[in-house]
Amino acid sequence: AVKGSIWYQGETNVLRKNGFLYASKKKALIEGWRKAFGNKELAFHFVQIAPWAGRYGKGELPALWEAQAASLNIPGTGMVVTTDLVDNIKNVHPKNKFDVGNRLALWALAKDYEKKLVYSGPLYKSTNVEGNKIRLSFAHVGGGLKSRDGQPLREFEIAGVDGKFQPAKAVIDGDTVVVEANEVVSPDQVRFGWRNVPNPNLVNKEGLPASPFQTDNWQGGSGE
Numbered sequence: 001a002v003k004g005s006i007w008y009q010g011e012t013n014v015l016r017k018n019g020f021l022y023a024s025k026k027k028a029l030i031e032g033w034r035k036a037f038g039n040k041e042l043a044f045h046f047v048q049i050a051p052w053a054g055r056y057g058k059g060e061l062p063a064l065w066e067a068q069a070a071s072l073n074i075p076g077t078g079m080v081v082t083t084d085l086v087d088n089i090k091n092v093h094p095k096n097k098f099d100v101g102n103r104l105a106l107w108a109l110a111k112d113y114e115k116k117l118v119y120s121g122p123l124y125k126s127t128n129v130e131g132n133k134i135r136l137s138f139a140h141v142g143g144g145l146k147s148r149d150g151q152p153l154r155e156f157e158i159a160g161v162d163g164k165f166q167p168a169k170a171v172i173d174g175d176t177v178v179v180e181a182n183e184v185v186s187p188d189q190v191r192f193g194w195r196n197v198p199n200p201n202l203v204n205k206e207g208l209p210a211s212p213f214q215t216d217n218w219q220g221g222s223g224e
Contacts, residue, residue: 004043004112005033006104011049011092014056014064020219022067030074045078045107046071047100048211051197053089061196065212069123069220078107078223081121081211084148089197103208107223118142121208123222127190127215133180134158134187136215139222141175142204153177155193155200155212158184165191170202177202189216 007029013022026046034042048068051061072079080103085096110119122138122145129135138145147153156170158181166181168190179190193200193212202210213220 002037006045008047014060019063020067023070026071043076043112045104047080050082050086050094052092053197056196062194072221072223081209084209118206122210124213133178134190136177139224142206144205145172148201148203155198157191158187159189160184160186161188
């Protein structure tokens with residue numbers, strides 16, 4: 001019998017500029033495996049591919065990240081984030097698979113073996129505009145939000161309705177993050193780690209990293 005599967009793939013899909021089409025490909029794969037194994041609840045936990053300073057076109061890796069996050073809308077799935085596990089940004093296959101495996105195990109233990117533990121880093125859920133600031137809410141805050149390296153939060157950008165993004169100041173406020181920039185008086189949207197080689201530092205207190213996201217018509221799930 002097969003209880004579940006793990007999956008780590010997507011680099012070629014970025015190079016082929018599949019973008020959000022990847023989400024439907026992943027859905028077809030999952031449904032096909034569940035039919036083949038005769039198990040409609042077959043677990044499918046996967047790895048969000050790592051940043052890479054290689055042949056990806058501008059914005060193409062973030063587009064795939066959103067498509068991967070959208071796969072969390074399929075029941076019985078889980079997603080591991082790897083933005084903090086890159087030892088060499090020029091290597092499309094980072095060497096550290098030990099922590100990748102540990103994070104996959106957290107999803108399996110929590111979802112398939114009903115262990116009570118924090119199994120994911122922060123995943124974007126919603127925004128609330130508050131004057132010249134935007135407040136971001138997340139799933140999987142665990143014991144609380146923090147900076148991985150003790151430095152100010154980085155990789156946040158904010159824009160008005162014109163879509164012109166500016167580097168933003170981001171501050172943790174309870175289980176939320178408040179984002180602002182002097183250049184943006186009437187903010188409309190935020191993005192986080194939204195480039196091919198980000199090095200974000202937002203994590204929960206269990207040390208699991210937040211996934212890159214953008215708030216304009218976001219398609220990603222939360223895996224709760």
